[in-house]
Amino acid sequence: MNRRVLTYAGVAAVAVYCLAPFYWMVVSAFRRPQDQFSNAPVPAPFSVENFTAVFSGDNGFGRALLNSVVVAGITTALTLVIGVFTAYALARLTFRFKNLVLGLVIGTTMFPGISQLVPLLKLFTGIGWINTYQAMVVPSLGFALPLSVWLLTAFFRQLPFELEQAAMVDGCTRGQAFRKVIVPLAAPGVFTTAILTFIAAWNEFLIALSMVNRKEMQTATVAISKFTGVSGFDQPFGTQMAAGVIVTVPLIIVVLVFQRRIVAGLTAGGVK
Template structure:
């Protein structure tokens, strides 16, 4: 090996690049393990026998589905809670997309007074923690008779989902050439027709990404659903899990809670794995010209 192939430290360039690559892979592995360890332990705990919940072995021995069976017992009512979560998250997603797409188009394409102020207000509303809104909303919904209703969970969820949807869709719509809708309007389309027939189909990946993120946020919402609903047949899945009781009414059924958490989490994990390319492309839209 000649002196020209050695860096100043005397170590070959190939060795240094391999060490750097190994360090990068090691860092990625540490992050993956750190993120997946709680989920792994949740799955392991879900498949332990109720009498083995405090074991520390890495895998159940023996495997058992007793916790899953307990989750779906008719007396628990978890099926109804899942339906409530689907209804609340689905309605929140649909209404958020309807309003958010129109708002994002206005911010991306139209010129009107106080446009920047409106955009700043939309983003500022997402900075309020959910807990700070519970007491005012509880007073308001009590006065108008919304306690123990679906709209008491949907409306607050939209207040958190809309800023995210508007921000994401505005960035996506800004990257679409305005000449497309201008050409459509020259051909006789109104602005609304150009938006519906030209822009909206092209923005479908961004809308799809926003729909997934909004649904996940609404599906995982807890504090609002816990505060606004106290009837068992109206509670969502996240609230139902927190209210599970043990065999004696005062002990914590960790295994049943873990099994219910797996049931709630698995569909979201599958959806993200299937649509991860669309999610990444939608989130990075507008980042590069």
């Protein structure tokens, strides 16, 4: 009994620790601007002025949200297309130096992202990519692909080889067996990879801040960091918190709706 109580207490403590910042962000978002420095645990009275202010004036937050959707969507789509084929080759095909290639792919994640910004900035300036979607998509793709390849490789490896052999005995080519048999069975892993990639690209800040200096091309995370107060000099805590809620809630909804698929993809292959 005592062990069960301690277990529940530990889980509750972790949950409170993780959810407390988000709770305070929501509470601050619903405060009136004049109450933004209040420490009350519940806003009184409730106000939506901060949410109205987010989309008013010249913040350009609506366009920034659209830019985030475009960048995260393209990054996710390209990551899945490249990652699925790469992971399949590493998991199912036999060729020399396969393990070395996989090691190099994972090794690229060890480089700090900020160390690559200056070379990328110089390169993109030279080819005219500054203030373009590709200047944000390509670096995000480089950071997302290694993790995606690693996850999908582990997932493809646990699928029985006999499935492809049976499909090819029935007349399928290797490509048809991959498309009609392996990809449908790999859907949980692919879906999990897509969700993780989209969340990482959606929350990305440093690349978007460095590669874009035009307001109409900035993403939501950059737009939030550049909010100004009424006078232009005060800190707009309320609007930043409201914008943070707007950016975060869609991700929470997606995770809650598809949590079973995400858990299935993350645990697939754990037990044979």
